Amino acid sequence: MNNPLISKYSALTKLTPKEKNTLLQLQSKREIILAGTEIIRAGQNHKSMYIIEEGWAAHYKLLADGRQQILNISLPGDFICLDATVLKTAEHSINAITDLVVSRLSPEKILDIFSHSPRLAAILCWSSVHDGAILAEQIVRVGRRNAYESIAHLLLEFLRRLDIIGMTNNNTFHFPLTQELLADTLGLTTVHVNRTIRRLRKDNLIEYSDNKMTILNLKKLRQVAGFDPIYLEQDALPFRNRIESG
Amino acid sequence: MNNPLISKYSALTKLTPKEKNTLLQLQSKREIILAGTEIIRAGQNHKSMYIIEEGWAAHYKLLADGRQQILNISLPGDFICLDATVLKTAEHSINAITDLVVSRLSPEKILDIFSHSPRLAAILCWSSVHDGAILAEQIVRVGRRNAYESIAHLLLEFLRRLDIIGMTNNNTFHFPLTQELLADTLGLTTVHVNRTIRRLRKDNLIEYSDNKMTILNLKKLRQVAGFDPIYLEQDALPFRNRIESG
DNA sequence: CGGTGTGTTGAAAGGTGTCAATGCTAGTGG
DNA sequence: CCACTAGCATTGACACCTTTCAACACACCG
Numbered sequence: 207m208n209n210p211l212i213s214k215y216s217a218l219t220k221l222t223p224k225e226k227n228t229l230l231q232l233q234s235k236r237e238i239i240l241a242g243t244e245i246i247r248a249g250q251n252h253k254s255m256y257i258i259e260e261g262w263a264a265h266y267k268l269l270a271d272g273r274q275q276i277l278n279i280s281l282p283g284d285f286i287c288l289d290a291t292v293l294k295t296a297e298h299s300i301n302a303i304t305d306l307v308v309s310r311l312s313p314e315k316i317l318d319i320f321s322h323s324p325r326l327a328a329i330l331c332w333s334s335v336h337d338g339a340i341l342a343e344q345i346v347r348v349g350r351r352n353a354y355e356s357i358a359h360l361l362l363e364f365l366r367r368l369d370i371i372g373m374t375n376n377n378t379f380h381f382p383l384t385q386e387l388l389a390d391t392l393g394l395t396t397v398h399v400n401r402t403i404r405r406l407r408k409d410n411l412i413e414y415s416d417n418k419m420t421i422l423n424l425k426k427l428r429q430v431a432g433f434d435p436i437y438l439e440q441d442a443l444p445f446r447n448r449i450e451s452g
Numbered sequence: 453m454n455n456p457l458i459s460k461y462s463a464l465t466k467l468t469p470k471e472k473n474t475l476l477q478l479q480s481k482r483e484i485i486l487a488g489t490e491i492i493r494a495g496q497n498h499k500s501m502y503i504i505e506e507g508w509a510a511h512y513k514l515l516a517d518g519r520q521q522i523l524n525i526s527l528p529g530d531f532i533c534l535d536a537t538v539l540k541t542a543e544h545s546i547n548a549i550t551d552l553v554v555s556r557l558s559p560e561k562i563l564d565i566f567s568h569s570p571r572l573a574a575i576l577c578w579s580s581v582h583d584g585a586i587l588a589e590q591i592v593r594v595g596r597r598n599a600y601e602s603i604a605h606l607l608l609e610f611l612r613r614l615d616i617i618g619m620t621n622n623n624t625f626h627f628p629l630t631q632e633l634l635a636d637t638l639g640l641t642t643v644h645v646n647r648t649i650r651r652l653r654k655d656n657l658i659e660y661s662d663n664k665m666t667i668l669n670l671k672k673l674r675q676v677a678g679f680d681p682i683y684l685e686q687d688a689l690p691f692r693n694r695i696e697s698g
Numbered sequence: 699c700g701g702t703g704t705g706t707t708g709a710a711a712g713g714t715g716t717c718a719a720t721g722c723t724a725g726t727g728g
Numbered sequence: 729c730c731a732c733t734a735g736c737a738t739t740g741a742c743a744c745c746t747t748t749c750a751a752c753a754c755a756c757c758g
Contacts, residue, residue: 249682252690267592269678275596277588292578294690297585297683317694320570327566332538334580339543341587342523346513349594349639350521352713384736393595398714400738432515436495437543444498444540448563598745630704644746646706705754712747721738728731 209233210283210371211257215329217370219443225326228319233257233309245286245300252290254310258282261306262382266390267298276391278340279303279383281364283371288334291316304382328449332440339437348393351432353402356392358431361412365421366438381419455479456529456617457503461575463616465689471572474565479503479555491532491546498536500556504528507552508628512636513544522637524586525549525629527610529617534580537562550628574695578686585683594639597678599648602638604677607658611667612684627665 212229215221221229236259239245246252248267258280265277277298280286286300290313320327343363347356364381368374383391389399406412411427413420421427443449458475461467467475482505485491492498494513504526511523523544526532532546536559566573589609593602610627614620629637635645652658657673659666667673689695 265588267588269592269596271678273596275592277591289581289584290690292574292581292689293686294688295686298588313690314694320573324566328538331577331580334577334584335535335538338535338580338584338587341584341591342511342513342544344591345523345587345594346515346521348591350515350519385738386736395715396737397716397739401714404738432517440539440541442540443538444536444559448560632704641747642705643707643748647746650706699758701757703754703756706752708749708751710748713745715744716742718741719739722736724733724735726731726733728729 208372210259210281210373212283213371214283215333218329218332218440225323228323228326232311232315233259235309237308237310239302239306239308241302241305243302243306245302246296248296248299250296251294252287252296252313255288255290255313255316256286256308256310258284258286259307259309261302261304263306264301264303264387264391265298266301274390275393276387278337278344279364279391281367281371282373284337285330285333288316288330288337303387324449325443328443332443336440339440343437353392353394353398354405355431356394357388357399357402357406358411358427359433360388360392361419361421362428362431362433362435363438364419366435370438377421377424379419380417381414382417454618456505456527456619458529459617460529461579464575464578464686471569474569474572478557478561479505481555483554483556485548485552485554487548487551489548491548492542494542494545496542497540498533498542498559501534501536501559501562502532502554502556504530504532505553505555507548507550509552510547510549510633510637511544512547520636521639522633524583524590525610525637527613527617528619530583531576531579534562534576534583549633570695571689574689578689582686585686589683599638599640599644600651601677602640603634603645603648603652604657604673605679606634606638607665607667608673608677608679608681609684610665612681616684623667623670625665626663627660628663 209230211233212221212226215229245256245263260282263280263286265280267275267277287296289297316330319330347359351359365374365377365379368379373379385399385403386396389396392399403414407414411421411423411430413422455476457479458467458472461475491502491509506528509526509532511526513521513523533542535543562576565576593605597605611620611623611625614625619625631645631649632642635642638645649660653660657669657676659668
């Protein structure tokens with residue numbers, strides 16, 4: 207099976223063929239969104255939800271004076287606007303970093319799942335909670351780590367998340383973020399990001415050119431970042447019996 | 453009605469008497485947790501969930517070297533560990549800032565609600581998503597605002613959240629955070645927090661002593677902070693008909 | 699009464715931002 | 729094929745926000 211959404215959820219729990227089928231049906235109609243497109247703007251009414259099939263997207267907020275903070279970056283297999291199920295308007299904006307292939311869903315599809323498949327419903331809830339866990343770690347990154355640690359930590363998060371959906375190869379992965387986007391993610395300036403990445407390179411921790419990122423020394427980078435992947439590794443749903451029989 | 457949970461949800465949607473009753477029943481057995489108690493430690497298995505009736509609690513993560521980052525602060529009417537419904541272990545630690553009065557729930561209670569009351573289930577989902585929105589704003593605060601703006605912004609968030617549950621009076625509220633906790637919330641040092649608060653006082657924006665906080669100049673403080681309360685103001689659930697009939 | 703937690707202040711160091719300029723590459727149009 | 733532009737990475741000098749270290753004041757409490 208080579209579907210990122212299913213890979214992701216299979217790391218969480220064993221899916222039945224029927225569940226896999228339901229998830230695949232959600233992804234039957236694909237669309238392309240060009241890089242740079244604003245998928246949703248903060249404050250607008252939600253219309254659709256999406257599953258990302260290919261490409262990267264940035265969730266961000268703008269301040270009045272133009273400062274920009276990226277909250278999270280969605281990768282293949284991630285839901286976008288899942289909260290449209292319970293929110294009328296978007297809390298933040300989302301932008302296509304690269305060209306995207308997405309499956310567009312109406313929020314009603316999610317309500318269907320909630321009525322008909324308690325276990326998939328639990329998985330969707332988990333997905334939403336998991337997004338929250340990534341936000342939490344982002345707060346620590348931005349609040350209590352310096353630039354060197356913070357970049358290291360973010361790269362390790364990408365490595366792990368991409369690994370789960372089979373998009374890494376020997377600690378190497380395609381990395382489409384510009385240094386400006388990295389800066390907006392980590393609350394830094396592009397100048398400082400540049401210098402810090404340069405230092406990570408000089409210290410032989412990473413290799414990075416042409417949008418290709420390689421972690422050269424995983425152990426040391428983890429140590430530098432104080433990276434504990436546990437927040438990405440919830441490996442089971444509780445109440446399986448209750449949910450399965452419910 | 454003087455129940456913080458119900459006040460909070462009533463700001464979202466009109467609750468039926470039966471729904472109010474269900475929510476009150478969740479809060480029928482109260483317990484006291486002393487200030488300083490660690491309610492749950494990151495990595496531990498979840499056992500209970502809580503509704504805070506009185507007091508403040510801090511969600512935080514620790515780094516290996518002792519640095520600490522507070523993710524969010526829970527106030528009366530907030531659920532704690534609601535994610536125990538779909539996660540086996542806690543993602544972060546939670547500490548009682550003040551003495552707390554809480555209602556303890558088993559996660560199974562939440563599953564009951566999901567089986568029997570789709571609309572309350574939607575409200576709980578909203579609650580979880582709303583927590584995410586607060587985390588998102590926290591990222592912006594820490595990432596893209598300086599100390600002066602950031603403290604101003606956090607105070608305005610508290611003002612609004614406390615207002616919703618009826619715990620403010622003429623822009624004055626009880627404020628139990630020490631400057632050290634403020635620092636851990638905003639990713640600063642206590643020394644710098646001290647100087648910055650002092651500046652906010654000198655600028656006649658706030659008054660603060662003996663755990664009593666007063667916003668003196670709401671308009672100017674909002675301007676300084678770039679505070680847009682929309683992320684706290686989701687005022688309706690979509691799909692009401694669908695959810696009500698479901 | 700001394701101890702502990704919290705708030706306050708000063709001086710100096712350091713991380714990060716600001717401003718400005720340069721190089722590089724890819725794409726575009728003449 | 730050659731300007732020309734736009735976007736991105738890179739670098740230097742300097743300013744500023746924030747931290748660090750240290751000390752002191754004050755209130756509370758056993």
